[in-house]
Amino acid sequence: MYGPRIIGRVVGSRFGLLRSSVLALALLGSTAAPAADDVLVIRGVSIHGRFAGGPDIDKGIVIIRDGRIAAVGGMDLAVPRDATIIDLDGGSVTPGLIDACALLEPTDRITAEARGGRPRQPLPPPPDFTEQHADHDDHEGHNHGLDAPPDPRAAPILTWVEEPVEAGGLACCALDTCAMAAMHEFLGEGTICPTCGQVILSEEEHALYASGLAPRTSLVESSSEVVPHTLVIDTINFRSPDFDRLVRGGVTTVFASPDSAAVIGPRGAVIRTAGPIRSRVISDAADVTASFGSDSFRVGPGNQSPFGNFVSNRTRRPNSRMGVAWVFRKAFYDAEKGLAGHAVTGADAPPAEAYELLGSIRAGHTPLRLKARLQRDIEAAVRLAGEFGLSFTLVEATEAYKCLPTIVGAKAPVIFGPIYIDPNGVRGFSEETRESRLSTFALLVNAGVETALTAMDLREEDGLARQAMYAMRAGVSFDETLKAVTLTPAKMLGVAEQVGSIEVGKRGDVVVWSGRAFEATSRPVAVVMDGKIVYDAR
Amino acid sequence: MKVRSSLLRIAAAAAVVSGACGDALALQERTAISAPWAVGPDGSLMKDVTLVIAGGRIERIFQGPANISVDRTIRFEKGVISPGLIDVASALGVVGDNVERKNVLDPDASVVEALDSHSPLLQAAAKAGVTAAMIRPAPSGVISGAAATIRTVAPHGVERILRADGPLAVTLGPGSWDVDLGATSRAGVLHHLREAMRTAKAAGGSSRLARMVRGELDAIVEADSAEDVDAALALFGQYNLSPTIRHTSDAVEAAAELAENRAVVVVGPYTFGSDLRVLSGPGRLGKAGCEVAFSGGLPFWEADALRVSAALAVRYGLDPAAARRGLTINAARAAGLGNRVGALTPGADADIVIFSGDPLRLDSRVIEVWVAGVRVHHGPPEPLEEADGWRAW
Amino acid sequence: MKPKFRGLLGAALLAAGFSFAGRQVVRASEPPAKIALTGARVIPVAGEEMDSATILIEHGRITAVGKDVKVPFDAMEIDCSGKVIMPGLIEPQSWRGLDVPNETLPVAPFLDVADAMDPSRLYFEDALRDGITTIHVIQADNTVIGGLSRAVRSIGLTPDEMAVATNIALKLSVTPRSGWDRMQQMATFRETFRELEEYIGNLAEQKYEESLSKQNKKVDVGPAEARERGRKLITDADYDDQHRNLMRLKRGDLIAWINVGAAMDVAPALKLATEHGFFEKAVFALGSETFKAIGELKKAGRPVVLPEDLFHRERDSVTGEIRETFIPAKIHEAGLMFALQPNPNSSMAERYLTYQAALCVRHGIPRQTALEAITLNAAKMMGLGDRFGSIEAGKVANLTVYSGDPLDFNSWVEQVYIDGILAYDRSDDPRLEELLRLEGVAKKADEAKRKAAEEAKKESAPPAEEGAKPKPTEEAKPAEGAPPAENARPRRGTGGGR
Known part of the structure; x- marks a missing residue:
C-alpha cells in the first residue's frame, strides 16, 4: 500500500476515481490527449538527448503524434500534411527537463492578497469589536497580543484577521500566526523572531518572498517531527505561477519535494508542470524526505527549548544535530516496536500514523531521500542509514566534494544542487551554504556517482537550465549534463519509461532552444508537453 | 444529489x-x-x-x-x-460563544447550542431585511461542528430554528491550523480529514461524519484558496459528494471545477475597498456556470453588507438575477432549506x-x-x- | 590564505611596484618593447571579427591588428591560436573599490575617490579574473553632489599607480539620499548653484578691486559692473575647493554622472542639466524602474548606464501578475548608447559582464551592440573612447584572452593584458584552483570506488555495476582546460548516445 503509487494520468473528474485506477491507465493516453490527427513537427533543429534512441542529430526533424514521439530523423524524414510545424534553423531540441527535487512555491502561509493584488485596505471593524482588532496599528499597546488571551470573537470567520499585517514598514508571513507578532517591529529587519522562527523582512522583501520568487516559508506539517504519513500533493497549488516559471525554463516534470522543516518529512509527488490540472499527477505519494542538519529545527516555526515552566508543542527535540539523529533513530526504533504491538513511550515518539510507513521504508518499499548539506551531515546520514540498513538517495549534498569517498562507498545516488559560489538570497540565511563549490557536481559525475541536477527553488533565469550551464562551466560534458537534468532524474523518479529522452514512443515532451541548449545566449523558445505547445516565445 | x-x-x-x-x-x-x-x-x-x-x-x-x-x-x-434575505455562514446570535477549541475534528458540536436568541444583533439584521441566517461554528480544527439555520426574528408561535442539524462545517486552509489541535499545514489537515472520512465510512453507524460520508448530511467547506477547493472537491468526490464551498477571494481561480461540482458557492462579504480581482469573483463564477450565494459577514459587518455585497458583485460582472438568487434561494439551498424559504413559491x-x-x-x-x-x-x-x-x- | 597577488601579477609588475617611490603617477611597469599575439580569433569591437589574426603591441600600445600583419623579428611572439581576444572589459561605474562609498555631507564636490580607494580589495582581483581591465571608480548614490571620479586599471598597489585618468566625472544624484525627500534634494541643488553664482560674483568683485588697487585706482563702477569685469580676471587657482569642481562642471570640463533611480527623476535631472549647462556632458545612471521614462530619455539622447539587475519585475496592482521587463531591450529600442554593469548580487552568472552581454543577445539585441555595451561604450562615456574599449591601432593594449567565445558561459578568461603586460593568467590563479580543484579529490574518490568494488567482490555479491565499469586509465586533469571533456571517467552503461 505504501509503495510508490504510479497513478498515471487522471482520467475521471476526481482524484478518487484515479487512485482506484491502476497502472494500466498510466500508459494510456488521457482524455486531454490530442485528437487522432494531431501532429506536431519540429524541423531544422539539432536534436540532443536521444540517449538509447541513437546519436545526436545535427539538423533533423522530430515528429510528435497524438502526444507521443512518433519519429526522429534527418531532414529527409517525411513530414505529414496538416501538421503543426515549428521551423527553427539553428535551434536545438532536448527532452523536457526534469527536476528531481523541486521546491514549489509554498502557498500555505501566503494569503491570497500576498499572491496577487494590492493589500486590501483594512476593512471597517464593527463598532462593538473595535478594540479587538486595533492592536495591529496600535503602537503604544504593542504588548496587547502578549497578555490578552485570544478572543474567540476574533476567530477567522472575520476575513480581515487573516490578512498580512504591515506595521512600521515591516511585514512578515508569520504575522498572522505568531503570538509575538507585535514584537516583530521592535526586533527589526533581518532578525529572526525567537517565537515563530521567521526572518523579519522589509515590505519589499516580503513582497518578493510572497510572490514566490524566493520561497522560504515551510509547508511541512509541524505538529510532529516525524510526518511521513502526510502528502506534499495536498499542499500543491496547481495554479501557482511557479509552474509557469518552471515551464518557461523548460522544466516539464518535477518531483515536488517538501522543504526540510521536519526530521522525517512528508511524501513528495511526481507531477507535470502544465496541462489540464487534473491530469498532472503522475504519482501522488512518492519518496519520503528526511532532513539532516540544522533545517529541521530552524526552518518553519522552529523548535525552542523550554523557557522556565513554559512548555509547548514547540519545546521539543531536535534543537541540535544530536537531537536530529535521536529523533530519526527513535522513529524507526519505535515504529518497529509499535508494529510489533509493543507500547511506545517517550517524549519524541513518532505519531502512530507513521509506523506503517516507517516500516515500509525499512522494508525498502517506500524510497527514502536524505537531505544533507554539510560534510558532517552527509556522514551522519550515511551512518544512520547504515544502522537501519536503509537504501537512500542523497539530496542537495553541498559539501559532497569534501567526502566523496563516503558517498561513493555508500553507493547512494545523489540529487545535487543548486550550484552556486556565494550563497545569496534565501540561501544566505543558512550557515550550511558557506562552502559551496562550483566543481562539486563535476566531481560527483567524474567519480561515477549517479547524479541528477536540481535547481530546487530557483526559477527562470536561475533555473535548471542555468544549473546545467554552471555544470558545463565546471567541466562536465554536454551529454553528461543533459543526462543529469533529463534521463537520470527520470530514472530516479521511476518515470524513465515515459519521459527523459527523445525516443520513439515516449511522451512528446521537448524543449526547443533558440540556439544550443544551456548556452548563455540561447533560451527556450517553445516548450512542448504531450505534443502540445505549452510555452511559445518564437 | x-x-x-x-x-x-x-x-x-x-x-x-x-x-x-x-x-x-x-x-x-x-x-x-x-x-x-x-x-x-x-x-x-x-x-x-x-x-x-x-x-x-x-x-x-x-x-x-x-x-x-x-x-x-x-x-x-x-x-x-x-423573499426574506438569508445570510450564509453567519455568526448572528452566536458571537463569542461558538468556538470549541479542543479537537481537530469536532463533528458532534452544534452551533445552535450557542445561540442567543435575545441578541440585539438579530434584530438589527431583521430590520435590514435579513430574515434568516445559516449560522456556523467558528473554524477551529478541520470539522468544527454542525451549522444551523435560524430566523432572525420569530414572533410568538413561529419557530426560531429552521434547521438545527447541519450542514457540517468543514474548514480547509489556514483557518483550521492549530498546533495544539495537531495540524499546522494543508497536508496535516487533509490527512486528518481523509483518515476521518475513511474511518467513518468503514465504521458506518449514525455519527454525523458517517452520515456525511453516506450523503445523508450535507457539508459546507470553507476553502479560501483554489488549492483548498481542489482538495475539497477531490476528497469529497471520492465519496460522490458535492459539498457547498465557501470562499472569499482566491478560490475563483477554480471556477470551472466549482461549476462541475454543481453545488452552491458561497461568496462575500465585499466592500468598496475590496480588491478588484476579488470583487470580480462572483461574476467570473457566474459566467463559469456556478450558482452563488452571499455571506454578509454578519454581525461583524453592517447588516446591509449582505445587499452591498450582492450589489458590488453585480457591478463587477454578476448577472442581477443571479445576484438576487444569491441573496435568497441559493442561500436557502446552501442551508439545505431550498424548498422551505428563499423563494416566492406556493x-x-x-x-x-x-x-x-x-x-x-x-x-x-x-x-x-x-x-x-x-x-x-x-x-x-x-x-x-x-x-x-x-x-x- | 595565500598572498593575494600571487598568480595575478607578472614579475615585471612586482618589480615596478618595488621601485615605485614618491607621489608621482607611474605606469604599472615598463612593458616589453614589442609583443605579437598571433593566431587568435580577434573581436576588435570596432570593426569586423577576424579569425587567426595578429595583434601587434609596441610599448603598451596596439600598433597593428589584422590577418596579414607581419610579426617583426624583434617582437616576442605569443601563440594564441584557439583563443579569442577581446578588448579588456570596462566597468562603467563602481564603488566597490572604496572603503566607504559615500561622504556623509550631502554636497561634497571637493572630494576625490582616490582618497577612499583600497587597492587591496578582493573586488579588484575578481574584476581582473573576470576580464575587466578598466574600472570607473565613482562615489555611490547616497549623495546630492559627490566627489571626483577616476578611471583605474584593475591592478596596482596604490590609487595613483592604478589610475589611467583622473578628474573624470562629478557624481550627482537626483534620487534623494537616504532619509531625504525629493523636494529637499532638489532644493539643495538649487541652493548649491545659487550659492556658486554668489561666490563667483563676490570673487569677481574682489578680483576687480584687487586689480584696480594694484593700479592704485578706486572702484569706479557699480557692483554689478564690477562683477562683470572681474569675471574675466578669475583663474582656476582662485577658486576654493568647494567651488572649483562645480565651476569645472558648469564649464563642461567634468562629466556630470547623474544617478536617476526612478522614472520620476528623469525630468528633474534633464532640467537640472540643461539649466546649469552640463547637459552635453551628462551620463545617466539608471535605476531599475527608470526605463519607464524612456520617452524623455530618448528625447535627451544621452548615454545611460543600466542597473545591475537587467530585469525589472513588478507586480501588477490589479491583476496580481508579475510583469517582467528586460531593460536593455527597451533602451536599445530607443536607440540610446548604454553600458552594462556586472551584478554582484546574483548567484553567479550575472557577476560576469560577458554574461550580461549574453543575456542581451539572448533577448534579441545584436551581438555587436551587446559587445560595445561592455567595452567601448563605457570608455566613450568617460571620454576615453580614443584610448580604450576596442582593439585598434593606437589604442592602449588592454586585452582579454578567452578560451572560447566570450559570450559562451563555458569560456574562461585565460589571460589579461594591461598596457601590454600580462596581468593575469588562469594557469597561475590559486583562488580559482581552489574553487575548481578536481585532481586531488578525484583521486581519493577513485580509490574509494576501487575499495568498494573490491569489498563487493569479497562479499561474493553478484558483480555490481562498478565492477563492470572500465578502470580509469589515466588521471583526469580538468583544472587545466575548461572542459575535461573526454577524460578517463568511467562511462555508465545506460547512455551510449554519443
Missing part, C-alpha cells in the same frame, strides 16, 4: 412539527399582498404580482390582476416583494420583505418584513415595536 433529497425529507418533517404548535389565529388569516414588482424564483423581477398568504405559507402567486377572496388585502403602490414559508425598490439598489430601503405570514417590521420612520404582531423580545 442524495444529500439534497434526504434533506428535503428532514426539512419537511420539521415543518410539520412546527406547524402544529404555531399561533393559529395569526397564521390562519388569509392575506393578499400585491406590489408592482416581485423577485421571481429565478431571481428576475416580475411585474404586478399578488401573493396570497395563508397559514404562514405562500398559498398562491399571481401575475396581473387577481380576483380572489381573502381576509385582508395589502397593496403597495410602489416597491418590490422579495408552499414556501411566507418570509418576505417589501423593499422600496430593487434589493440590489443601494437606495432601496426596507418597507416591511413579514415572517411566517406575520408582519414583524415596518420600515422607518415607524419604530420597530409598533409593528403588528411584534412580540419576539
Whole structure:
C-alpha cells in the first residue's frame, strides 16, 4: 500500500476515481490527449538527448503524434500534411527537463492578497469589536497580543484577521500566526523572531518572498517531527505561477519535494508542470524526505527549548544535530516496536500514523531521500542509514566534494544542487551554504556517482537550465549534463519509461532552444508537453 | 444529489412539527399582498404580482390582476416583494460563544447550542431585511461542528430554528491550523480529514461524519484558496459528494471545477475597498456556470453588507438575477432549506420583505418584513415595536 | 590564505611596484618593447571579427591588428591560436573599490575617490579574473553632489599607480539620499548653484578691486559692473575647493554622472542639466524602474548606464501578475548608447559582464551592440573612447584572452593584458584552483570506488555495476582546460548516445 503509487494520468473528474485506477491507465493516453490527427513537427533543429534512441542529430526533424514521439530523423524524414510545424534553423531540441527535487512555491502561509493584488485596505471593524482588532496599528499597546488571551470573537470567520499585517514598514508571513507578532517591529529587519522562527523582512522583501520568487516559508506539517504519513500533493497549488516559471525554463516534470522543516518529512509527488490540472499527477505519494542538519529545527516555526515552566508543542527535540539523529533513530526504533504491538513511550515518539510507513521504508518499499548539506551531515546520514540498513538517495549534498569517498562507498545516488559560489538570497540565511563549490557536481559525475541536477527553488533565469550551464562551466560534458537534468532524474523518479529522452514512443515532451541548449545566449523558445505547445516565445 | 433529497425529507418533517404548535389565529388569516414588482424564483423581477398568504405559507402567486377572496388585502403602490434575505455562514446570535477549541475534528458540536436568541444583533439584521441566517461554528480544527439555520426574528408561535442539524462545517486552509489541535499545514489537515472520512465510512453507524460520508448530511467547506477547493472537491468526490464551498477571494481561480461540482458557492462579504480581482469573483463564477450565494459577514459587518455585497458583485460582472438568487434561494439551498424559504413559491414559508425598490439598489430601503405570514417590521420612520404582531423580545 | 597577488601579477609588475617611490603617477611597469599575439580569433569591437589574426603591441600600445600583419623579428611572439581576444572589459561605474562609498555631507564636490580607494580589495582581483581591465571608480548614490571620479586599471598597489585618468566625472544624484525627500534634494541643488553664482560674483568683485588697487585706482563702477569685469580676471587657482569642481562642471570640463533611480527623476535631472549647462556632458545612471521614462530619455539622447539587475519585475496592482521587463531591450529600442554593469548580487552568472552581454543577445539585441555595451561604450562615456574599449591601432593594449567565445558561459578568461603586460593568467590563479580543484579529490574518490568494488567482490555479491565499469586509465586533469571533456571517467552503461 505504501509503495510508490504510479497513478498515471487522471482520467475521471476526481482524484478518487484515479487512485482506484491502476497502472494500466498510466500508459494510456488521457482524455486531454490530442485528437487522432494531431501532429506536431519540429524541423531544422539539432536534436540532443536521444540517449538509447541513437546519436545526436545535427539538423533533423522530430515528429510528435497524438502526444507521443512518433519519429526522429534527418531532414529527409517525411513530414505529414496538416501538421503543426515549428521551423527553427539553428535551434536545438532536448527532452523536457526534469527536476528531481523541486521546491514549489509554498502557498500555505501566503494569503491570497500576498499572491496577487494590492493589500486590501483594512476593512471597517464593527463598532462593538473595535478594540479587538486595533492592536495591529496600535503602537503604544504593542504588548496587547502578549497578555490578552485570544478572543474567540476574533476567530477567522472575520476575513480581515487573516490578512498580512504591515506595521512600521515591516511585514512578515508569520504575522498572522505568531503570538509575538507585535514584537516583530521592535526586533527589526533581518532578525529572526525567537517565537515563530521567521526572518523579519522589509515590505519589499516580503513582497518578493510572497510572490514566490524566493520561497522560504515551510509547508511541512509541524505538529510532529516525524510526518511521513502526510502528502506534499495536498499542499500543491496547481495554479501557482511557479509552474509557469518552471515551464518557461523548460522544466516539464518535477518531483515536488517538501522543504526540510521536519526530521522525517512528508511524501513528495511526481507531477507535470502544465496541462489540464487534473491530469498532472503522475504519482501522488512518492519518496519520503528526511532532513539532516540544522533545517529541521530552524526552518518553519522552529523548535525552542523550554523557557522556565513554559512548555509547548514547540519545546521539543531536535534543537541540535544530536537531537536530529535521536529523533530519526527513535522513529524507526519505535515504529518497529509499535508494529510489533509493543507500547511506545517517550517524549519524541513518532505519531502512530507513521509506523506503517516507517516500516515500509525499512522494508525498502517506500524510497527514502536524505537531505544533507554539510560534510558532517552527509556522514551522519550515511551512518544512520547504515544502522537501519536503509537504501537512500542523497539530496542537495553541498559539501559532497569534501567526502566523496563516503558517498561513493555508500553507493547512494545523489540529487545535487543548486550550484552556486556565494550563497545569496534565501540561501544566505543558512550557515550550511558557506562552502559551496562550483566543481562539486563535476566531481560527483567524474567519480561515477549517479547524479541528477536540481535547481530546487530557483526559477527562470536561475533555473535548471542555468544549473546545467554552471555544470558545463565546471567541466562536465554536454551529454553528461543533459543526462543529469533529463534521463537520470527520470530514472530516479521511476518515470524513465515515459519521459527523459527523445525516443520513439515516449511522451512528446521537448524543449526547443533558440540556439544550443544551456548556452548563455540561447533560451527556450517553445516548450512542448504531450505534443502540445505549452510555452511559445518564437 | 442524495444529500439534497434526504434533506428535503428532514426539512419537511420539521415543518410539520412546527406547524402544529404555531399561533393559529395569526397564521390562519388569509392575506393578499400585491406590489408592482416581485423577485421571481429565478431571481428576475416580475411585474404586478399578488401573493396570497395563508397559514404562514405562500398559498398562491399571481401575475396581473387577481380576483380572489381573502381576509385582508395589502397593496403597495410602489416597491418590490422579495423573499426574506438569508445570510450564509453567519455568526448572528452566536458571537463569542461558538468556538470549541479542543479537537481537530469536532463533528458532534452544534452551533445552535450557542445561540442567543435575545441578541440585539438579530434584530438589527431583521430590520435590514435579513430574515434568516445559516449560522456556523467558528473554524477551529478541520470539522468544527454542525451549522444551523435560524430566523432572525420569530414572533410568538413561529419557530426560531429552521434547521438545527447541519450542514457540517468543514474548514480547509489556514483557518483550521492549530498546533495544539495537531495540524499546522494543508497536508496535516487533509490527512486528518481523509483518515476521518475513511474511518467513518468503514465504521458506518449514525455519527454525523458517517452520515456525511453516506450523503445523508450535507457539508459546507470553507476553502479560501483554489488549492483548498481542489482538495475539497477531490476528497469529497471520492465519496460522490458535492459539498457547498465557501470562499472569499482566491478560490475563483477554480471556477470551472466549482461549476462541475454543481453545488452552491458561497461568496462575500465585499466592500468598496475590496480588491478588484476579488470583487470580480462572483461574476467570473457566474459566467463559469456556478450558482452563488452571499455571506454578509454578519454581525461583524453592517447588516446591509449582505445587499452591498450582492450589489458590488453585480457591478463587477454578476448577472442581477443571479445576484438576487444569491441573496435568497441559493442561500436557502446552501442551508439545505431550498424548498422551505428563499423563494416566492406556493408552499414556501411566507418570509418576505417589501423593499422600496430593487434589493440590489443601494437606495432601496426596507418597507416591511413579514415572517411566517406575520408582519414583524415596518420600515422607518415607524419604530420597530409598533409593528403588528411584534412580540419576539 | 595565500598572498593575494600571487598568480595575478607578472614579475615585471612586482618589480615596478618595488621601485615605485614618491607621489608621482607611474605606469604599472615598463612593458616589453614589442609583443605579437598571433593566431587568435580577434573581436576588435570596432570593426569586423577576424579569425587567426595578429595583434601587434609596441610599448603598451596596439600598433597593428589584422590577418596579414607581419610579426617583426624583434617582437616576442605569443601563440594564441584557439583563443579569442577581446578588448579588456570596462566597468562603467563602481564603488566597490572604496572603503566607504559615500561622504556623509550631502554636497561634497571637493572630494576625490582616490582618497577612499583600497587597492587591496578582493573586488579588484575578481574584476581582473573576470576580464575587466578598466574600472570607473565613482562615489555611490547616497549623495546630492559627490566627489571626483577616476578611471583605474584593475591592478596596482596604490590609487595613483592604478589610475589611467583622473578628474573624470562629478557624481550627482537626483534620487534623494537616504532619509531625504525629493523636494529637499532638489532644493539643495538649487541652493548649491545659487550659492556658486554668489561666490563667483563676490570673487569677481574682489578680483576687480584687487586689480584696480594694484593700479592704485578706486572702484569706479557699480557692483554689478564690477562683477562683470572681474569675471574675466578669475583663474582656476582662485577658486576654493568647494567651488572649483562645480565651476569645472558648469564649464563642461567634468562629466556630470547623474544617478536617476526612478522614472520620476528623469525630468528633474534633464532640467537640472540643461539649466546649469552640463547637459552635453551628462551620463545617466539608471535605476531599475527608470526605463519607464524612456520617452524623455530618448528625447535627451544621452548615454545611460543600466542597473545591475537587467530585469525589472513588478507586480501588477490589479491583476496580481508579475510583469517582467528586460531593460536593455527597451533602451536599445530607443536607440540610446548604454553600458552594462556586472551584478554582484546574483548567484553567479550575472557577476560576469560577458554574461550580461549574453543575456542581451539572448533577448534579441545584436551581438555587436551587446559587445560595445561592455567595452567601448563605457570608455566613450568617460571620454576615453580614443584610448580604450576596442582593439585598434593606437589604442592602449588592454586585452582579454578567452578560451572560447566570450559570450559562451563555458569560456574562461585565460589571460589579461594591461598596457601590454600580462596581468593575469588562469594557469597561475590559486583562488580559482581552489574553487575548481578536481585532481586531488578525484583521486581519493577513485580509490574509494576501487575499495568498494573490491569489498563487493569479497562479499561474493553478484558483480555490481562498478565492477563492470572500465578502470580509469589515466588521471583526469580538468583544472587545466575548461572542459575535461573526454577524460578517463568511467562511462555508465545506460547512455551510449554519443
